[in-house]
Structures are given as structure tokens and as C-alpha cells.
Amino acid sequence: VLRTNEHMGNCPKYITARELRPLRRTAHTTALGQALSPAALELLGQASTVFVATRHSDRDPRESDMGFNHRGGPRGFVRYFEDAQGSHLVLPDYSGNRFYQSLGNVETDPVMGIVALDFTTGAMLQVSGRARNLFDEEASRVMPGATLITVVSIDEAFLTAGALDLELASEEQLSPYNPRRRLLASEAPGDERPFLATATLVDVTKESSHVSTFTFSLPTEADLVPGGHAIFDFSAHVGRSYQHMNDRDPRSLNDDLVRSFTVSKVSPDRRRISITVKKAGVVSSFLHSLAGRPGDEPVEVELKGFGGTFTCFDDGRPIQRMLWVAGGVGITPFLAMYRALRDAGGPMPDIQLLYACRRDEVALIREMTDIDVTIFDTRSPVERAPVGRRSYHRRRLRASDLDDPSRHDRTVFVCGPAGFMADVRSWLDGRVDPAQLRFESFDF
Incomplete structure (x- = not known):
């Protein structure tokens, strides 16, 4: 029995909806040490729900307050990596109610516990370790596009088969607020090549009532196959005000304003690329607003890289x-x-x-x-x-x-x-x- 003495409403946006019913299972626990096994990684890869425990101890050193809350996201939103220092989990932070209770605890006490569940098999992964919060550029170096993450260095992990005496009575319904799953920098798709340059808009050609072609000059040659795409970061141009909820456009709350556009044309010297874009969303609307803009106001956009294997050349x-x-x-x-x-x-x-x-x-x-x-x-x-x-x-x-x-x-x-x-x-x-x-x- 766990007795709680304080409860606080939390952000409901990223909860996966499930109907559950009782089912008696037989539990079997395997100690994993610090490195996660393939079975543990498989469980983590399907998990859209984890639970996080942190503590706060700024009073009597013999006592501490424990906090326990829910974290949700797209399947596999918690990532894992190993390096010379050990094994680590990475939890991205999504737009919420800005209480930062757990992350605040981490700033004063790094101890953290994480539980991930497989509601289909009843398996449970338990991890304990030491956590640290990373912000802005430091966070983005680990998980591109993220501005706040928590990295948990694993001390111990346990995988328990049949731990949950419940089974699904319906299909899981993922939250419409879930952002796209972010990968770690070390997990970048093999067809994506970092470029990191400034692309300068040099021409806008209106193709139809809702489609225009935008041509950018580059400081060096473009590296992509015919049919490939360019990855742009528009965060310097498209601002977002804080919203706690937005049922009309739920995914906008975690929009990193990074977009991939197919390159429709490359100049002979490969220093100019064109993208042909339909006016549909916040970034494409910004681009279309540039038509007719005076030429003495250059628009520069961060070009993060190129990717794609959809090509007619073998x-x-x-x-x-x-x-x-x-x-x-x-x-x-x-x-x-x-x-x-x-x-x-x-x-x-x-x-x-x-x-x-x-x-x-x-x-x-x-x-x-x-x-x-x-x-x-x-x-x-x-x-x-x-x-x-x-x-x-x-x-x-x-x-x-x-x-x-x-x-x-x-x-x-x-x-x-x-x-x-x-x-x-x-x-x-x-x-x-x-x-x-x-x-x-x-x-x-």
C-alpha cells in the first residue's frame, strides 16, 4: 500500500486512452544490470506511457518528498543509448502546464526511477538512475530539435514478465497531442546527411493559385539525389505563443518548425535549390507571404541537411x-x-x-x-x-x-x-x- 499526502492535477494532453480489465498473470523478474536487453528495448520501443519518480530533500536530510507522475508521447518516445560512461535513457519534455515539478526535483536531487509498461503482454521495465536536465543547444546536440530533455544514467534495471494483472479490453488510442517521435543524434537515419548552412531565398515563382516555387542559394554544393529532400529550420521566422491546450490543432503545441521539402530543382553548379510548396500550414503560409517582398530584405533560413532515397537512379x-x-x-x-x-x-x-x-x-x-x-x-x-x-x-x-x-x-x-x-x-x-x-x- 502506498499512502500519498499531496495530489496535484497534471497535464492530460499526452495520455494514451485504454480500457483495461483484470487478468491474473504469473510474474517473473530478470535483473538486467545497467544495460537494457533486446526484450527491454522492444518494450521501450512500443511504450507510449511511462511513469517517473523523483524526490525533493531540502529539509531534514533523513526525510524526503517523493513525486510520481505520468509521461506520455508517441510510441518509442523514450530513447536509449550507450557510451563510455554507461547506459542512458532520454526523456523529451513536451509543452505542458509549466509546473516543472519533476524536472525541478532533478535540479536539486538527481535520483530518478522510471517504469515503462507493455499493456498487451503485461511486461514491465523498471529503471533507477541519476538524471540531469539539458537545455537548448546542449539538449539539441543529444536529440536534434529538442530544447529540454532529461538524460537518465542507469544504475539498475529490471524486466518483469507478467507484472501487470490487467489486460487491454480495447485498442489503445494515442493522444492527438503527441508530437512526432524524435530520434537521438546518434540514431539519425542513414539517408540523412547533415549540412548545417544558411540558405538565402533568392526567388519566388507562383506556379498556381496555391503552389509556388522558392529558390535558395547555398554557400556550398547541395548533396542529394534527384527526388531527395532538404531539411529546413524555420524557428527564427515563425513565432509561437504559449498555449496549454489547442484542440483545433493539437500537434502545433510541440511544433519545432523543422520541415522537410522535396527539392524540385538543383542548379547546374548545385549551389541553388528550389522547393515547390503548397500553401497549407504555418510554415508554408510564411513562405507564401514572401511573394513580392522587396529584394533588399534577404530571408535566410537554417538548412539542417539533405536526405531521401526516392529516386529513379539506381x-x-x-x-x-x-x-x-x-x-x-x-x-x-x-x-x-x-x-x-x-x-x-x-x-x-x-x-x-x-x-x-x-x-x-x-x-x-x-x-x-x-x-x-x-x-x-x-x-x-x-x-x-x-x-x-x-x-x-x-x-x-x-x-x-x-x-x-x-x-x-x-x-x-x-x-x-x-x-x-x-x-x-x-x-x-x-x-x-x-x-x-x-x-x-x-x-x-
Whole structure:
């Protein structure tokens, strides 16, 4: 029995909703020492809920106050790493009620305990150690994009199978307030290459009523594949005022204003890159607000790096038979690939493009005159006749459009909004060898 003498309302934003019912389990505990086992790491990787214990002892040294609270986030939000000093957990701090009770305790007493649970299997991971808070640049060096983290150096860890005498009676419902999961600097995806330079906006070209192309100059050459993306930090330009809750846009509370945009064009000297962006969110709205801005007011943005493997080049050589399927502004990686193929100077590969778009978005592909293009536009006022290698349909793209024999036996590339991607993926299932499918989402 644990007796508590003080309770304080806490921030509810990151709680995973669960329905639980009793289930008798048999518990078995394994002492792990300081390093986590593969089974412990698997548990930590699925955990969206952990519990944190800290203490405060500024009175009688023989007594102390213990605090215990909940931390939630996306699955795997608590990260783990090992170095020469030992094994460590990293807890990111998300926007909350700004009480900082646990973090305040850590500032005066580093002792911390953490419990992570697997509500499906009933397993429990217990960790005790010494914690320290890292702020701003020091935090970002460990977990890029974070401004406040707690690093716990593990003294002891225990993994108990069957510890929780409860089982799930429903699916877990993750909080809509959860930010995206952040990785440690040591876990950076292998396709991302840090760049760390200042990109200067030099041109804005309006492509349609809601899409514009933004060109940036770089101090050195861009390092990315055709179809790759650039990672920008807009935090110096887009401000955020504090909000405790925002049910209309819950994820905005932890928005780090770092965005990845597909590079639609690279200059011959690779010192200029262009991104083609639809006006949709806070960062894209800021970019679109720059149209017509006086040229004597340069806009400089931190460029954090390049990444991406969505490209039509295998080991530097173009794939010869391809089907490109694009929805809306998902055309941008194909613009980059097409331009790279054209600029290479050799014969253009056999490419078919299926493009689902709004009427004025057709202007984005005006250069693509030497590949077969089929346009699907529900907003076209009339059914248009084919022109050259371009045909038009006044309707949505549908599954039967993939049945044309001329579109078989090709490597298929797909990019577009999430719903579009899900539909095309389901249509291609059973029609195309999975090894020949390549998908790219721009929801990151």
C-alpha cells in the first residue's frame, strides 16, 4: 500500500486512452544490470506511457518528498543509448502546464526511477538512475530539435514478465497531442546527411493559385539525389505563443518548425535549390507571404541537411521503364527526377506519368513534353482531347487505370497525400511485384 499526502492535477494532453480489465498473470523478474536487453528495448520501443519518480530533500536530510507522475508521447518516445560512461535513457519534455515539478526535483536531487509498461503482454521495465536536465543547444546536440530533455544514467534495471494483472479490453488510442517521435543524434537515419548552412531565398515563382516555387542559394554544393529532400529550420521566422491546450490543432503545441521539402530543382553548379510548396500550414503560409517582398530584405533560413532515397537512379544509372503516379504537389520529386534525366543528355527512359491534380496544377508539368502523361482533373470544365503525348480525363484516378498493359512490367513510383497513397497502394497490391514499388510520403 502506498499512502500519498499531496495530489496535484497534471497535464492530460499526452495520455494514451485504454480500457483495461483484470487478468491474473504469473510474474517473473530478470535483473538486467545497467544495460537494457533486446526484450527491454522492444518494450521501450512500443511504450507510449511511462511513469517517473523523483524526490525533493531540502529539509531534514533523513526525510524526503517523493513525486510520481505520468509521461506520455508517441510510441518509442523514450530513447536509449550507450557510451563510455554507461547506459542512458532520454526523456523529451513536451509543452505542458509549466509546473516543472519533476524536472525541478532533478535540479536539486538527481535520483530518478522510471517504469515503462507493455499493456498487451503485461511486461514491465523498471529503471533507477541519476538524471540531469539539458537545455537548448546542449539538449539539441543529444536529440536534434529538442530544447529540454532529461538524460537518465542507469544504475539498475529490471524486466518483469507478467507484472501487470490487467489486460487491454480495447485498442489503445494515442493522444492527438503527441508530437512526432524524435530520434537521438546518434540514431539519425542513414539517408540523412547533415549540412548545417544558411540558405538565402533568392526567388519566388507562383506556379498556381496555391503552389509556388522558392529558390535558395547555398554557400556550398547541395548533396542529394534527384527526388531527395532538404531539411529546413524555420524557428527564427515563425513565432509561437504559449498555449496549454489547442484542440483545433493539437500537434502545433510541440511544433519545432523543422520541415522537410522535396527539392524540385538543383542548379547546374548545385549551389541553388528550389522547393515547390503548397500553401497549407504555418510554415508554408510564411513562405507564401514572401511573394513580392522587396529584394533588399534577404530571408535566410537554417538548412539542417539533405536526405531521401526516392529516386529513379539506381547506382547513378536511370531505370529504363517506369510508371510515375503523383497526386497534387506530390509531383515535386518527379519534377526533380525528370530534370535530372533531361540534363543527363542521354535518351529519355520509357516513362508513363499518371497525374491526379487540380486544373491549375497542370502548369507544374509543362516541361514534361517527351514522356507519356495522363492527367486526371475533376475540376476541368470540359473533357479535353489528347495533345501530343498528353491525354486528359475529367475524373479521379481509379484502380482500372493501372490495368493498361502498357503500364505493366515497370518500376512504380508513387507520391502524394496520405489518402491518395493508401488508395494507390491498395490498387497495386497483387498487380505489381512489391520489389518494384517505391513510395514517398510528404507528411513529414
